[in-house]
Amino acid sequence: MTVDLADVPADLRAAVRAALSAAGVEDGHLAVELVDAERIRQLNRELRGRDVPTDVLAFPIDGAGPTAGPRELGDVAICPEHCVDVTAAAVHGVLHLCGYDHEVDDGEMQALQEKVIGDLA
Numbered sequence: 502m503t504v505d506l507a508d509v510p511a512d513l514r515a516a517v518r519a520a521l522s523a524a525g526v527e528d529g530h531l532a533v534e535l536v537d538a539e540r541i542r543q544l545n546r547e548l549r550g551r552d553v554p555t556d557v558l559a560f561p562i563d564g565a566g567p568t569a570g571p572r573e574l575g576d577v578a579i580c581p582e583h584c585v586d587v588t589a590a591a592v593h594g595v596l597h598l599c600g601y602d603h604e605v606d607d608g609e610m611q612a613l614q615e616k617v618i619g620d621l622a
Contacts, residue, residue, distance in 0.1 A: 517595050534579070561600070562576075
């Protein structure tokens with residue numbers, strides 16, 4: 502796997518790698534940042550029109566189609582103070598970067614997230 506995880510906190514790299522693998526993504530770069538409640542609220546307000554803090558936000562950049570160079574998968578922002586489990590939030594955000602959307606699918610994303618987390622245990 503040629504995934505660049507240099508911009509992912511070391512303690513979340515195994516979970517991020519597992520989520521990417523489960524989604525069939527073998528190359529690219531992504532970043533995961535841990536932020537405070539005010540920052541996640543600001544991002545949620547500016548980018549989603551929701552003026553409340555949340556647990557995790559994902560910002561995909563490249564689509565699943567071909568690119569000229571390594572894929573830039575996107576960024577995940579996680580607010581630990583609004584998470585029950587930061588590792589689960591990381592998996593959730595990465596699956597969003599990979600094109601999954603629990604708001605429109607029939608439970609596929611949730612099932613995959615649970616499998617990834619279960620396999621990490």
